[in-house]
Amino acid sequence: MQAQALQEAIHALRARQFARAEQIAVSILRTAKADRPALLVFAHALLGQQRASEAVAPLEKAVLRGSDPELETLLGAALCESRRAADGIAQLRKTAARRPPFLPAFQELAGRLAQSGQLGEAIAVIEEALTLSPDNVDLALDLARLCLRANDRVRARTHLLAARDAAAGRPDILIELAQVQFLDGDYAEAAGSYRHALGLRPEDTQTRAHLAMCLAEMGDRDGAQAALRTVVRGRPHLLSRAAYIMAVTSHGRFFFRPSAAAKFLGADGTLKP
Known part of the structure; x- marks a missing residue:
């Protein structure tokens, strides 16, 4: 019975039913503290x-x-979330110093340091973790994201390309790479990365909207508008996002009335799939 209850609690936690997960966990801990x-x-x-x-x-x-490095890492996170950041970061540093290494402790520590504006230290933490696990794709992705936050797009691109080559089926890596390519003005490369990501995750409307931005910047107005029509089809709540993309891109369109944008993109039902 306890094993079944634990599975129910884990399922609730994964479904973000936090109150239910707490209730079940408390019932278990009453008899098994x-x-x-x-x-x-x-x-x-x-x-x-x-x-x-x-x-x-x-x-x-x-x-x-x-x-128990997992419990220690969770304690560090709880302390940070309890406005005891200094204690939390100290706990995370202690756990990250343990060997064999527990990599989530490095990731949690880097995330907390980045939140507090200490990007340089956060990058150093992930770099240390990568020396301990050089083939870890998630660490390479973390490092690329931190470099991008520090506006070091050259290093971010280097790590993202390496991560993509190591895990070609990861849309999250492709999306991060496309963002760097877009920021560098490499719109064709960014469009290729977004298309690859969409091939793996076709229902990702945000990625399709980013693809539309790339196509618009490349002067492919028809392709951009087609992508945006796909975004808003059946999702009228995304009309403002699509209209914004058309307005801000260098080869886009501007509409004075939302109804005009809705008609143009088919969000009013006038265009059929």
């Missing part, structure tokens, strides 16, 4: 409900029972 999986679900559920401070004490007790 040291149940590690239930504690993990409980703490994640509290963080998901912006109640991180309530997770700190049980996590601290669990960490005292023995070395």
